[in-house]
Amino acid sequence: MEKTCPICNGSNFQKVFSHQKWLGDCFCCLNCTHIHYFNYNNPIDQSDFATGIERANYYLNLLKDFRYNSIADIGAPKDLYFLEEIHKSRPDVRKLAFDMFAYEAPSYIETTNTLEGINVDLAIALHVLEHIIEPLPFLKKIIEISRNFIIETPDTTSLKLAKNSTINPHYHCFTRQSFSYLLDLCKVDYKLCYRKHKRKYPVMSAHNLPMDL
Ligand SMILES: [Zn+2]
Numbered sequence: 150m151e152k153t154c155p156i157c158n159g160s161n162f163q164k165v166f167s168h169q170k171w172l173g174d175c176f177c178c179l180n181c182t183h184i185h186y187f188n189y190n191n192p193i194d195q196s197d198f199a200t201g202i203e204r205a206n207y208y209l210n211l212l213k214d215f216r217y218n219s220i221a222d223i224g225a226p227k228d229l230y231f232l233e234e235i236h237k238s239r240p241d242v243r244k245l246a247f248d249m250f251a252y253e254a255p256s257y258i259e260t261t262n263t264l265e266g267i268n269v270d271l272a273i274a275l276h277v278l279e280h281i282i283e284p285l286p287f288l289k290k291i292i293e294i295s296r297n298f299i300i301e302t303p304d305t306t307s308l309k310l311a312k313n314s315t316i317n318p319h320y321h322c323f324t325r326q327s328f329s330y331l332l333d334l335c336k337v338d339y340k341l342c343y344r345k346h347k348r349k350y351p352v353m354s355a356h357n358l359p360m361d362l
Contacts, residue, residue, distance in 0.1 A: 155283060156327045157181035165308060168315040175315060175322070177308075183327030184311045186320050200230035203346055204275055208299065209234050211362065217270035219243035223291055224277030227252045231273070245269060264290045273299045276352075279319040285334060292337050297358055302328065304343055304351040313350065328353055 153160050159180030168175050173188040209231070218241075222231050225246035232244045236257055245259045245267065254260045261267065272295035279302050281287045291298055302323050305311035311322035323331075325343070332339050332355050339355045342362045346352060354362050 152187055154178040154181060154183055155185055155285070155321070156183040156331050166312045166315070169312070170315055170318050175311075178327070181327045181330045182306075182324040183330070184305065184308075184322035184324065186315070198224075198226045200226045200228050201276065201346070202230065203349075204301070204352075205231045205234070207346070208273065208275070211360070212271075213238075215271075215358065215360070217242065217297070219245070219269040220271045220273065221245040221247055221264075221267060221269045221295070223247045223264075223272055223274035224280070229254055229258060231275075232258050243269070264294055267294045269295050271295060271297045271299075275299075275301045276303065278302045279314070279317075279321045279323065282320055284321060284331060288331060289335050292335050297356070299354060299356040299358065299362070301352055301354040304328075304353040310350055323353070325353065328355070 151160055157178060157180050159178045161179040162176035163179060164174050165177045165184060166175055168186045171186060173186060175184055175186050177184045220235065220242055225248050229246055232246055235242060236244060244257060245261060246254060247261050247264060249262055272291050274291055278284050278300060303314050304325065305314045305322035306324040314322050339357050341353060341355055343351060343353045356362055
C-alpha cells in the first residue's frame with residue numbers, strides 16, 4: 150500500500166536521515182515538510198518517561214491565576230509531578246492523568262487510559278504528540294474533551310534538530326508548517342508560540358488560553 154503523510158496525506162517524500170533510535174529511514178513530506186518515521190513494526194516501550202521539570206514549572210507558573218475546575222494531564226509521566234504540584238495549591242481541582250500505561254497514583258488523581266467520556270476545563274499535553282503514530286485523531290480528541298488546551302511539541306523545523314529529536318522514540322518531527330497544518334485540520338481557534346527552554350532545544354505550543362504563553 151502506498152504510504153501517505155500522517156499530517157497532510159501527501160504521497161511525495163524525500164528520505165532525510167535514519168532514525169537514531171529505531172535505525173529506519175525518516176522521510177520528509179514534500180508538501181507540508183513534516184518529518185516522520187513509518188516503520189511501526191517494532192514499537193519500543195514508551196512507558197518510562199519522567200516529567201521535564203523546567204517545562205512543567207513554566208506552565209504551573211503560567212496557570213497560577215487561571216481559573217479551572219478540572220484538568221487532564223495527557224500522557225502524564227509516572228511521577229505525576231505536574232498534577233501533584235497543582236494539588237498543593239488547588240486541592241479542589243479535579244485531576245486526571247491519562248496514559249496508555251497503568252500506574253499507581255494518589256487518591257486525588259484519577260488515572261485513565263481512555264479519553265472517551267472525559268470532559269475537562271483544561272487539557273495539557275506536553276511532548277506527547279510526537280510519540281503518537283496517528284496524531285490527528287489524538288489531537289482532535291484532546292480538543293473535543295477540553296474547554297482550553299495546551300499542546301507542546303519540539304520545534305524541529307531545522308533538519309539538524311529533527312535528526313537530534315530521533316534520539317528519542319519520536320514517530321514525528323513537527324515543523325512549524327506541519328504543526329500548523331495539523332492544527333488547521335482540527336478546525337479550532339488556536340495561538341501558536343515558539344520559545345526555548347533554558348539550555349534546551351526550541352519548542353512550540355498551540356493553545357487557546359486567554360493569555361499569551
Ligand atoms: Zn505532509
